[in-house]
Amino acid sequence: MYSRTYKLLVSLPPILWVSLFLLVPYLLMFLHSFWTVRDGVILHQWNFSNYALLFKNPLYIEVLFRTARIAASVTLLSLLLGYPLAYFLSFHAGPRKELLYQLVIVPLWVSYLVRGYAWKTILGSDGVLNGFLQYLHLTHGPVSALLYSPFAVVLMLTHIYTPFVFLPIYASLEHIPRPLIEASQDLGASPRKTFFRVILPLSLPGLLAGATFAFVLSLGDFLAPLLVGGPSGTMIANLVQSLFGAAYDWPLGAAISVFILIITLAMLSLAQRVEKRWSLRMSATSANSMKRSPLLGIYAVLVFAFIYLPIVVLVVYSFNRDGVGGFPPRHFTFDWYRQLFADSAIWDSVLNSLIVAAGAVALSLTLGFLAALALDRADFPGKTYFRRLVLLPLILPGIITGLSLLLFAVRIQLDLSLVTIFLGHGTALISVATTEIFAGLQKTDRRQEEASLDLGATPWRTFWLVTLPNLKLSLIAAALLIFTLSMDEIAVTFFLYGREYTLPLEIWGRLRRGITPEINAISTLILLVSIILITVWYRLRTRSDRQ
Amino acid sequence: MTTVSLKTALPTAASSGPASLAAGSTLLEVRAVSKRFGPREVLKNLSLEIAAGEFLTLLGESGSGKTTLLRLIAGFEQPTSGEIWMRGSRLDTLPPYHRRVNTVFQQYALFPHLNVSENVAYGLHAANAPKSEIPSRVNDALAMVRMQEFAAAKPTKLSGGQQQRVALARALVNRPELLLLDEPLSALDANLRKEMQSELKSLQREVGITFLFVTHDQEEAMALSDRIALLRNGTLEQVASPREIYGHPATAYTAQFIGQTNLLRAIIRDGVAGCGAFQFPAALPDGSALFSLRPETISIANNSSPTKPNSAQLSSPVRFTATIRQQIYSGATELLELETDSGAILRARIPSSAALSGTHEFIFSADDAIAVHD
Numbered sequence: 055m056y057s058r059t060y061k062l063l064v065s066l067p068p069i070l071w072v073s074l075f076l077l078v079p080y081l082l083m084f085l086h087s088f089w090t091v092r093d094g095v096i097l098h099q100w101n102f103s104n105y106a107l108l109f110k111n112p113l114y115i116e117v118l119f120r121t122a123r124i125a126a127s128v129t130l131l132s133l134l135l136g137y138p139l140a141y142f143l144s145f146h147a148g149p150r151k152e153l154l155y156q157l158v159i160v161p162l163w164v165s166y167l168v169r170g171y172a173w174k175t176i177l178g179s180d181g182v183l184n185g186f187l188q189y190l191h192l193t194h195g196p197v198s199a200l201l202y203s204p205f206a207v208v209l210m211l212t213h214i215y216t217p218f219v220f221l222p223i224y225a226s227l228e229h230i231p232r233p234l235i236e237a238s239q240d241l242g243a244s245p246r247k248t249f250f251r252v253i254l255p256l257s258l259p260g261l262l263a264g265a266t267f268a269f270v271l272s273l274g275d276f277l278a279p280l281l282v283g284g285p286s287g288t289m290i291a292n293l294v295q296s297l298f299g300a301a302y303d304w305p306l307g308a309a310i311s312v313f314i315l316i317i318t319l320a321m322l323s324l325a326q327r328v329e330k331r332w333s334l335r336m337s338a339t340s341a342n343s344m345k346r347s348p349l350l351g352i353y354a355v356l357v358f359a360f361i362y363l364p365i366v367v368l369v370v371y372s373f374n375r376d377g378v379g380g381f382p383p384r385h386f387t388f389d390w391y392r393q394l395f396a397d398s399a400i401w402d403s404v405l406n407s408l409i410v411a412a413g414a415v416a417l418s419l420t421l422g423f424l425a426a427l428a429l430d431r432a433d434f435p436g437k438t439y440f441r442r443l444v445l446l447p448l449i450l451p452g453i454i455t456g457l458s459l460l461l462f463a464v465r466i467q468l469d470l471s472l473v474t475i476f477l478g479h480g481t482a483l484i485s486v487a488t489t490e491i492f493a494g495l496q497k498t499d500r501r502q503e504e505a506s507l508d509l510g511a512t513p514w515r516t517f518w519l520v521t522l523p524n525l526k527l528s529l530i531a532a533a534l535l536i537f538t539l540s541m542d543e544i545a546v547t548f549f550l551y552g553r554e555y556t557l558p559l560e561i562w563g564r565l566r567r568g569i570t571p572e573i574n575a576i577s578t579l580i581l582l583v584s585i586i587l588i589t590v591w592y593r594l595r596t597r598s599d600r601q
Numbered sequence: 602m603t604t605v606s607l608k609t610a611l612p613t614a615a616s617s618g619p620a621s622l623a624a625g626s627t628l629l630e631v632r633a634v635s636k637r638f639g640p641r642e643v644l645k646n647l648s649l650e651i652a653a654g655e656f657l658t659l660l661g662e663s664g665s666g667k668t669t670l671l672r673l674i675a676g677f678e679q680p681t682s683g684e685i686w687m688r689g690s691r692l693d694t695l696p697p698y699h700r701r702v703n704t705v706f707q708q709y710a711l712f713p714h715l716n717v718s719e720n721v722a723y724g725l726h727a728a729n730a731p732k733s734e735i736p737s738r739v740n741d742a743l744a745m746v747r748m749q750e751f752a753a754a755k756p757t758k759l760s761g762g763q764q765q766r767v768a769l770a771r772a773l774v775n776r777p778e779l780l781l782l783d784e785p786l787s788a789l790d791a792n793l794r795k796e797m798q799s800e801l802k803s804l805q806r807e808v809g810i811t812f813l814f815v816t817h818d819q820e821e822a823m824a825l826s827d828r829i830a831l832l833r834n835g836t837l838e839q840v841a842s843p844r845e846i847y848g849h850p851a852t853a854y855t856a857q858f859i860g861q862t863n864l865l866r867a868i869i870r871d872g873v874a875g876c877g878a879f880q881f882p883a884a885l886p887d888g889s890a891l892f893s894l895r896p897e898t899i900s901i902a903n904n905s906s907p908t909k910p911n912s913a914q915l916s917s918p919v920r921f922t923a924t925i926r927q928q929i930y931s932g933a934t935e936l937l938e939l940e941t942d943s944g945a946i947l948r949a950r951i952p953s954s955a956a957l958s959g960t961h962e963f964i965f966s967a968d969d970a971i972a973v974h975d
Contacts, residue, residue, distance in 0.1 A: 233710035236677050239697040240704045241724035241775065248698075251723070255714045 056431050060513055065428035068421045068484070072444055075481040079458035080446075083315075086308035086461060096304060104309035114293065114310075121290040124204055125272040128211040129219075132268045135212070135357045136219035137261065141253075142354040144227035155224070156592060161361055162217040163535075163588045165542045167558050168577040170281045172364035173210045175371065175378045175569055177201040177282060182367050185381030202284025210278045215271060216361060219264035226260025227253070259329045266325040267449075270318045274451020277545060281565065290314060291453045298457060298549070308461070311454050318450060365581065372574035390571040400576060403560035410476045410556055411540040415533050417480030422487020422532065423525075429488070430495045445489070447482035452545025455482050460549040470552035478550045479540045486539060487532050494528025531594040538587045542580075628653040628811050629674065629692070629779060634683030636669055636835075643669045645835040646683070651779070651813060656805050658814045658822040661832035662858075667815045670832070671781050674813065675704050687778065698727070703772035704781040708788060709764045711756035717767050718743065718752040724775040742774035743767075745804070762793045769801075773808060782814045786821065798824055819859045823847065831855055852974045856893035863899075863947050865892040865970065874970070877943035879921035881967035891973050896936065898969035899949035902962040917967035923947065924960045939963065 276291035297307030375385035676697030685693040746766035850856035867874035874883035923939035
């Protein structure tokens, strides 16, 4: 029903853009990993020495193992927190289910940096937790082992990825037809047996997806170690970051990046394969020893506390006259907000962020919309590869996308500035726009377009009068989401900024210098704005679901 | 000239006492059960007895409470008040997995991650049946529904009818005392449905297990059941055998829900029911009464009609003249829409003949006019 011209018009721009600004940068990264550097000059001499070095240097090996350990711990802990929470919401939350669900997903989109900062203020030696322990006379001096340790990194990442793990598990639990559970009970299986033989096997795909996300995203994280990890908490992505920075060995950094990339892709495809295998064969006679806890409700409350407590602490201390740390907070004040509003550097960076976010929304929404249309209605060679490429920034650690774009910018001699940040955001977030709009397209009724054509409207008019209005809600929802994500983005931005800072970069810079309640104040404001935007986004999305 | 015997023609509505119970000992007793969901009372003080070995059908419109009653017996819902007893002990206090009751679900609810034989073995594993026994019992159950060759298949690979058989085997392999079937045939197409009906009936005779069957299809209920319990808005309208419930409906609702009928509003005076165009003897006290007259009991009082009952053979014949307004052909029979001289509309079902029109004389037996409650 769609003409050649139509298909060409919708598929060509995103294909060209994504090839130039994603495929070429990723390839550049790949090429760099086979080159060498001598006296500060990159030589195009092909060799494998970078990869060899990665596996020979004992320091790198140690960091590799630590990274694997941290990522595995984060995965396990997120599962232990996320699965029971999802189970509770899906089966025991009753009429409060919808509200609780929103409560879980809101923190998912609340600034990574803000949440990381919250942990820093809690765990520090003058931090809230130390203050609290001394207040209870459990300890006498400050315990300094809390912050700057692998433990702190695990804690922070678990906090960030628990909602991530929760989502797919909850979705898979919600998809289990309830008659299956009744059938199991009807056939004489106790709740415990029903859980292990029906609910758990049927929720495994979700569990696996959540675990993979948590593992892969922790694996490539470099900000948490910088924030709360200290030297003993260094992870593999930190090596990359320092090699691209002070150490100036881009080829070696590229090799490690490629290594992270390969592990990430391998994990994802492995998870997909296992998921397929699992859905085919599941033993019906597995022995089971775990018991369903009657304390599930209390457990769920504790998980919620874990998710929200750092955020609450952050907000509370933004009103504390005596600054961040110590317990309890004693004197209420607006001083920090007053100071914040007089701080022109912050507001300059806010303006920069707004400019970048607005540009990113315009760029990624346009290209994402076309890409979604292309994926939905055009057939072209390499379509699956195109889809995977578009979505890659969504699943890859930000550092890889950021560095690839940096290599590309250097190659085409583009000075780093707000423009490079805008290009980075706009390109990386095409993935989000495409997913959101594609989901909206799948829900629309194509017969409406056929009716329009049948009634004599040209394809162009049909697009304006039928296709676009039908997608209005999806487009607005996608725009809001992209805006929020761009305002908050730091992992990609980190490698693309010039002289002008975005808000997260400004906050990051100040964090390096030490913590002040002013950051609590700006974090609280960011929190407020993101919660509002995300709530609106969620409402729009559920409304478009209902239509 | 005999009149309608009202003692037998007019059973009290919603009677379900032991008198109306089929032969055999009582298996299940529902005692004054009510169920509310928020402000909505779905079952209202309902009592019902099910005899061991019988095929009882819960029939009713959607929303009448039939599925809720089934779920109460299965244990998926708790009664708001009232009790359920099975073989002399309380059933409603037990969780579903401790009841010797199994269910065949509406959409079958086969476990998608288990194959056919694992699905059937599920209940045996749950009951910790001896490991050595399980394969042969599963095999027997699959043989019973002729599904042995699909033992290793996943449920998603099966057709609706095949899934239906597996669901039956999965429930029956546990040898329940009572099998609950929640509209099990509603997802099948018409032909397969007829086939499964007769299979179900013979299967029930074969295994001798009590079946409690839920449907909204009155023909299905008539074809399968030993007794039908007709539900309306959470109460029992009538519980009786298919013949009894069709031949002697207790209420106007029953008469209209099961089959088609003409409802005649009549004024009784001195043992005669006056109904506008005609009157007939009725041993009822003076006042207003309602009668159900099945369309097939009315025939044309015309000697040329080949299968017409001779008026001499009819006991207490009632004659009236009416104009044929419409003739709806349906194969062996056809339905006539009649307008009597007084303007009342009646429907008559007669053996198919040539096209008819104009005014004719019609006849029915006063015995076939069944007094019903409103």
